[in-house]
Amino acid sequence: MNSLVPSFIENLAPYIPGKPIEETEREYGVKNIAKLASNENPLGPSPKALEAMAQALGKMNLYPDASAFYLRNELAAFLDVRPEELVLGNGSNELIELLIRTFVHGDDEVLLSEHTFPIYKISAQAVGRRFVEVPMKDRHYDLEAMADAVNARTRMVFIANPDNPTGTYQTEEAVVRFLERLPERTLVVLDEAYYEYVVAPDYPNSLALRKRFPNLIVLRTFSKAYGLAGLRVGYGIARPEIVEYVNRTRAPFNVSTIAQIAARAALQDQEHVRRTVELNRKGLALLGKELPALGLSFTPSQANFYLVDFHRPIGPLFEALLREGVIVRPMTANGFPTSARINTGTEEENEKLLGALRRVLAA
Ligand SMILES: Cc1ncc(COP(=O)(O)O)c(C=O)c1O
Known part of the structure; x- marks a missing residue:
């Protein structure tokens, strides 16, 4: 049939x-x-975000700002990056989907770790993209084995750091060693959904690493430590060329007005x-x-x-x-x-x- x-x-x-x-x-x-x-x-959520949302309700007849102008600028200042290095998503989940749809094609492969956040695999499979899974080592990503698994078709790698569901993390040294072994055409997505919770002193400074490794894309979210999971707002930090391509494939109004307003207020409530x-x-x-x-x-x-x-x-x-x-x-x-x-x-x-x-x- x-x-x-x-x-x-x-x-x-x-x-x-x-x-x-x-x-x-x-x-x-x-x-x-x-x-x-x-x-x-x-x-x-932050009480400041609740207050800002309540004040904005009367404007819900209007479409959101498709460029998330204020949120992007304020986030850029907070992170010390340029606004054109930021892309906003309907949760970082949407950015995972958009990155795969935008950059992985034909025979390209997505390289993943076994047991990790299942959305990487689901997002690839949903659009018919190939993925390869590498076993974990003692509930940690095995970055050496993952680097060994890279081939000419490997277009994108996802690394949840810290990982969900294990909670384990990769040190700056391990991440750098991994990045040094990758060809520049392979995009590496460091998913830092739990970034704010990390206390390990040897956790990577991924934003600084971007200067040395322009193929690096960092994902973060307002869903976890910022307490706004129900609003769906996450962001990616990458070189402007990458951001620009994702902006072509995303829906213009992917982040709602309420989400933008709440995220701005939450950011101010450190x-x-x-x-x-x-x-x-x-x-x-x-x-x-x-x-x-x-x-x-x-x-x-x-x-x-x-x-x-x-x-x-x-x-x-x-x-x-x-x-x-x-x-x-x-x-x-x-x-x-x-x-x-x-x-x-x-x-x-x-x-x-x-x-x-x-x-x-x-x-
Ligand atoms: C590792 C990881 N990445 C991304 C996400 C997606 O978060 P959101 O789409 O809410 O930003 C989660 C949420 O559970 C996660 O655990």
Whole structure:
């Protein structure tokens, strides 16, 4: 039978969204669910962003500014780059898709790590582009093996740093060694969605590396530490030629007016980011102490979550935690069938998680 779609779409597994919190509360008869499944900011958006959005509502009859003029200029000043080196996306997720659509064609390949953020693979497959996956080494990207896998068709490489879902990171030295081995025609996307959370002193200064490696593209987002995941706004930093090509393929109004306004206000509220990062460090420290006491192991993380290994199939534990009012993210589909990714929450949510784990694991 002829399919309506080509085989690469036929074989694409649809994204399975989690149920809305309200629906889960109703179904499981629980209240005040702690959602620790999507690496969101437990403090919410910056109050300054909330205020700016409220003031802008009356202008929603107008289309957004297609060039995101103010946001781009303010972000450029904040990052100390030129506005023409910045491209805004409907979340960094959209930029991943646009980069693949714009630069990867024909026999070109996208080089990926196994077990990493699945959107790279999905975005390539959705438009029929080839990708190659290299195994991880002890839950880290194996950059040496990835460099060995580069060939004349390798057009683009994605590196999540820190990685989701492992939380592990690559040092500046490792990234530089990798970049030195790549031909200039291969574009390297450093996805720094969790950049603001990183404390490791040997984490790369990717913006500075761009001077030496013009094939570098850095992605960041307002979804995580800035607490604006629901608005969908992310950005890429790359040389102007790359930005200009992406601007040709993106929809002009890809970032909504509300998103632009909120992102500008959030950027000015670095105190909110600081509070967020501090809360995360406390949460990671608490969980890092308590999880091993429960017989669980976790991977050291530079992000706002841990990949937690329960050493038994995660499905029944996920269900049991739901009944306790705690949502975690099973990692079976990412190749970790005994693990869940759990992000840090507020202090109350972290305690709720630990209480729930104690009861569920004792049952
Ligand atoms: C590594 C990584 N990159 C990109 C994203 C996409 O973020 P957004 O599209 O919300 O900017 C995420 C979100 O989970 C992520 O974990």
